Amino acid sequence: AQSVTQPDIHITVSEGASLELRCNYSYGATPYLFWYVQSPGQGLQLLLKYFSGDTLVQGIKGFEAEFKRSQSSFNLRKPSVHWSDAAEYFCAVGIGIYNQFYFGTGTSLTVIP
Amino acid sequence: EAQVTQNPRYLITVTGKKLTVTCSQNMNHEYMSWYRQDPGLGLRQIYYSMNVEVTDKGDVPEGYKVSRKEKRNFPLILESPSPNQTSLYFCASSLSGSAVQETQYFGPGTRLLVL
Numbered sequence: 001a002q003s004v005t006q007p008d009i010h011i012t013v014s015e016g017a018s019l020e021l022r023c024n025y026s027y028g029a030t031p032y033l034f035w036y037v038q039s040p041g042q043g044l045q046l047l048l049k050y051f052s053g054d055t056l057v058q059g060i061k062g063f064e065a066e067f068k069r070s071q072s073s074f075n076l077r078k079p080s081v082h083w084s085d086a087a088e089y090f091c092a093v094g095i096g097i098y099n100q101f102y103f104g105t106g107t108s109l110t111v112i113p
Numbered sequence: 114e115a116q117v118t119q120n121p122r123y124l125i126t127v128t129g130k131k132l133t134v135t136c137s138q139n140m141n142h143e144y145m146s147w148y149r150q151d152p153g154l155g156l157r158q159i160y161y162s163m164n165v166e167v168t169d170k171g172d173v174p175e176g177y178k179v180s181r182k183e184k185r186n187f188p189l190i191l192e193s194p195s196p197n198q199t200s201l202y203f204c205a206s207s208l209s210g211s212a213v214q215e216t217q218y219f220g221p222g223t224r225l226l227v228l
Contacts (some may be wrong), residue, residue, distance in 0.1 A: 004155075032213045043117075043158075043219030048126060051214060059225030090155060099144070099163055100171055101155040101213070 004093050006104035013081050014112050021076040021107050023091030032094035033074040035065055038106075039087045047089075050074065061085070088110045115140045117220035119204050126194055126224045133190045134223050136204030144207045145187035146217070147172070147179065149200040156203065162187055194227045203227075 003026045013019055025031060032051050036044040048059025055067040065076045074091060091104040117138045126132055130227060135214035138145065148171075158171030162181040176198055178190040187206075201224050205217040 006155075033223040036219075042161055043221050044205075044217075045219070046216045049216070091154075096211075096213045097167075099161060099211070101146070101158055101217070102172070103148075105153060 004091055004102050004104040006041045006084065006089075006091055008106050008107045009105070010108045010110070012110040012112060015083050016080050019076075019078045019085070019109070021089050021091075021109070023074045023076065023092045023104060024072050025074065025091075025102075026036050026072065027093060027095065030069065032096065033058065033065075033067060034092040034094065035063070035074075036090045036092060036103075037061075037087050046089065047076070081109075081111055083113065084112045085109060115218070117204055117206055117218050118133075119202075119220040121223060122131075122221065123224050125228065127228050128195055129193050131202045132190075132191050132194060134202060134225070135191065136187045136220060137185050138187075138204075138206040138218070139185065140206065140208070140218065141184065142206035142218075143209050144211075144217075145181065145195070146205045147177070147187070147189045148203045148205065149173065149198075150203060150222075151200050153200075159189070174197075179201075196227045197226060199227045 005024045034049045035047040038044045047063050050057045050067050088106045090106050093102045120135045128224045147159040148156040150156045157173045160179040162168045204220040207215040
C-alpha cells in the first residue's frame with residue numbers, strides 16, 4: 001500500500017535559521033510529489049510539486065525541495081525561516097493511475113524570535 | 114475571486130441525523146475531492162470525482178456518500194453520522210481530471226462534531 005511518512009511531528013527553529021522537513025514515501029514507481037502548507041484555521045496551500053526532470057524544485061515563499069529516488073525522499077528546505085512560516089506542513093503523493101492522493105501526518109513548525 | 118467554498122463551516126449534530134456538507138468551486142475545475150483531517154493521521158481522501166457523474170472511493174469512504182450532478186458542486190453526505198466521523202473536512206478541486214499532476218485548491222474546512 002502507498003504511504004507517506006513525515007517522521008517529525010513538531011519542529012522548533014529560531015527565526016533566521018535554516019529548515020529541513022523530512023518526507024519519505026512508499027510507492028513502486030515515481031509518484032507525483034507535493035508539499036502543502038496549512039496556516040492555523042486555514043485550508044491547505046501548495047508550496048511546490050515534483051513530477052519529473054530536475055530533482056531540485058523551487059516553490060513559493062522561498063521554499064525548495066529535493067527528490068531523491070534512492071532514498072524515496074522529498075525533503076522540504078528553506079535557508080532562512082521567517083516568523084510567518086509557522087504552520088503545519090504536509091507532504092503528499094499523487095498516484096496517477098488512480099487519481100488518488102495520500103498525505104503524510106504533517107509536521108508542525110514553531111518559529112521562535 | 115477564484116475559490117472553493119464549504120458550508121457550513123462548523124456543525125454539531127447527533128448520531129444518526131443525516132447531514133450534508135456542501136462544496137462549490139467557481140473555477141470550472143474538473144476534479145473535486147473530499148478529505149478528512151484527524152490529529153496524528155493527516156489528511157485522508159474520502160471520495161473524489163474526475164468529472165460530472167463520475168465519482169470514486171478514496172482511502173476512507175465508509176459512512177459517506179457523494180454526488181456530482183453539476184461541475185461546480187460536490188456535496189458530502191453523511192446518511193447516519195457516528196461519533197467516529199467527528200473530524201475536520203476539506204473539499205478540494207483541481208483543473209483537469211488528471212489531478213495528480215495539478216495543484217489542488219482547498220476550501221476553508223468544515224469542523225464537524227457528532228455527539
